Amino acid sequence: MRVTARARIVGWMLLVAGIALAVAVFATWTFLLKRLDDRVNAELENEVEKLRGYVRTQVAARGGRPPDDVSRLLADYLAVNAPDRWETFFTIVDGAADKITAVAPPARLDTDDGLVRRLAAATRPTATWAESEAGTVRLAVIPVRVADPRPAHLVVAVFYDRQREEIVDAVRVLAIAGVAALGLAGAAGWLVAGRVLAPVRLVRQTAEAISDSSDLTRRLEVTGNDDVAALAATFNHMLDRLERAFAVQREFVDDAGHELRTPITVIRGHLELMGDDPEDRAQTLALVTDELDRMNRIVDDLLTLAKAEQPGFLSIEQVELADLTVSVVAKARALGDRKWRVEQVAEERIAADRQRLTQALMQLAANAVRHTRDGDEIAVGSAVRGGTVELWVSDSGPGVPPEDRERIFGRFVRGGPRSGSQDGAGLGLAIVRSIARAHGGDVHVEDAPIGGARFVITIPLREVA
Template sequence: MTTADRERRRISARVRILLWLLLVMAVALASVAATTRSILLRDTGQRINNLLAQEAGEFANFEEQGFDPATGRPFTEPDRLLRVFLQRQYADLDEELVGLVGTPGAAPAQIIQQRDIPVALPLHKDAAARRRIFASPHPAGTLRRPAGEIRWAKVTVARYGGEPAAAFVVAFHPGREQARADEVFQVLLAISGVALLMTTGIAWVVAGRILKPVRLVRATAAQLTEQDLTRRIPVHGHDDVAALAETFNAMLDRLERAFAAQREFVDDAGHELRTPITIVRGHLELMGDEPAEREETIRLVTDELDRMSRIVEDLLLLAKAERPDFVTPEPVQLAELTADVYVKARTLGEQDWVLAEVADGEALLDPQRITQAMVQLAQNAVQHTAPGRPIRIGSRVRHGHVELYVADSGTGVRPEDAGVIFERFRRGAARRGARGSGAGLGLSIVKAIAEGHGGRVRLCGTEGGGATFVLTMGTLTTLEEAHP
């Protein structure tokens, strides 16, 4: 996918702001509408429950304390009790007061009804509903039926001698009240839709005006290059966008200083290291003594100076090139290479140097580059390991690959630093204050050497504390298994 295609598929910040605003508003408005409907339905339910309880309580009091107006004495017949009570009541529009007289478990034989109500199927005309309510052992309940829901309360009339069982039933049809709550819900949804449309237009204009300075920042940033870091973004006003421009300009200042420091470091490294190398080489080559030990020392020191000369070139290469392909592989005896590394590394500090294991066999490696990488790892280990503490150096063969490693017993590497310590000019927080800290190129050189051999370098923990750096090489010849 080309850059132009990605630009076309990318959603602008203006659109994202608008979509998020509409999403939040839609959720908020829908929540308000749903909550309002829920509150209305809850209030309706409470009002119906209070009405049912009131009507049932009034009938219970009338049954207990009332007198028949025809005789002036307490009621003895359930149907007479129900008729007199219903004649004195005035029900609400959706309320139905019904007296039922009959045998328990069967349909009521007699129905005393106060009046008709404007519903599709009143209770007094629904035989199945009357039977269920009359036979129910509960004093109140809800009856759901295709013709509409009924909320009811019932008071059983006490029997007198052999009179049949009777009951007073107050029923409420909540359909109209619920429909009113649904109408309010629909009105709120309609108002919310209009509000969202108005918000869309207003938010589109406002977002465009707010993001206009941001687009200016983006256009200015696009004109910046590594060679030209002098451009700055104009700052207008005192709002957040102006603060963003100031922060971006401050970042450009730091970036420009960082590039200048990098170039200065490369120039200084090339100048400062070449001169002492040349002087030391000249003095060593003019030495006149010829003991065998001194000759070996001269060979090692000369070899080390050659390696240091190449470090200067590597610094320049790492600072200026993207692909550090600078290895020259040749057949190398792993045992001899490991021993040479060990001899050179143990002069770096007063730690307890241990040659942990040595691999037998021949590998296709660049001995100077491998020595450079291993000595760099050993130097890092010295910087973070107290004198007298062990540092292990070794080589082995695993799964057809050569591994050379340096394991220290120092402070280790923090997890948040593990991902950056191999980058150029980057050091972990624990390494910035370490004695002998360099410019942050050592581990990047190690990484480049490993990758130049088709391998890699990885960081592992050391048992008992510390860090272990392992070079894994992928270019191999004939090898034998490692010996401890």
């Protein structure tokens, strides 16, 4: 089962709040119990003091003579001193229970002979515990000695369990209220978490819907400026890029299919029309071979372009710019009878892919050959300007009109109004651009000083470590 973020948040919240509540209830409980004990003991001490005070005033009222009837003395005391709630007094005279306060106690203690005997044995004020029908009782027994020869005691009893029950009740109410509050907090937390997480859920659902239907045109609604809005915006941004990338890819596949269909149609047409005449056959064979070569070149170029999109396209090594420039001119001479020239060489070693740079320059040289005639001039050069390496091929051909200077770098773009040739597939400059961009640079075309076009590859200078 999947645990939702909502359940997890509320679960943790309730766990923490529950522990806090348990600690609070337990602390209250121990605090109140401790205070009860203190209060009961203070009350007992207070009763001892009150009795002492009473006896002292009685003695003073009789001119310094102690009263001779202890039973009456204590009865009078009980008459003037009423017990508090959950409290009772009684007296013991000569070892037997004598008088009890007028207010009826929760349980009679003076009728418990064993207890009375035990209490009557006290010779000094003593506190003790006893069990009764009304639970545990805290007692203080105070011996009273006056002129009367009979031993007498005043017993102050506090019904401890009754007072404790009040605390139990209070703590129970506290706990119940706490649990109820916890429940409310849980419900509120559930609602709040639901509201907070709703946009996240929306993001998830939209992402699911998109991956199910591969409909990349859908977008999330971005409201507010919080984290969730930022998430949605990032997600939309990613979708923008994906949509663009897919569109480019689709276009690429469409173009490639279209371009490959043309030579196939041509080949099929020739083969269908081929007769039995050996001369005719030889001609058709030459044509078909030519078309197949062209297809082969297109497939190779397409593979190069596809590879350029992937990591590991370049194998970086140490490249001597002077050597590269000179060797490109040497190779390019075979492309056509032109006035080939090394215009300038940079004496620099850079980190680059030598093979790919040669491939790019050879594409530019092939284009230059295609747009010039025998005896025209083609110049190749390299230079380092600032932090940038420039590699160029200039020709004295017709040049590229300004409105075409960006367009011609696209895939399958070829043949401006001034270009008579329809030979190429229009992939050459796209490959040059891919190679330049893989090196972190780019390629552009401008007017050449010698009249035609000058194609310049610029890449950032990365010296060899």
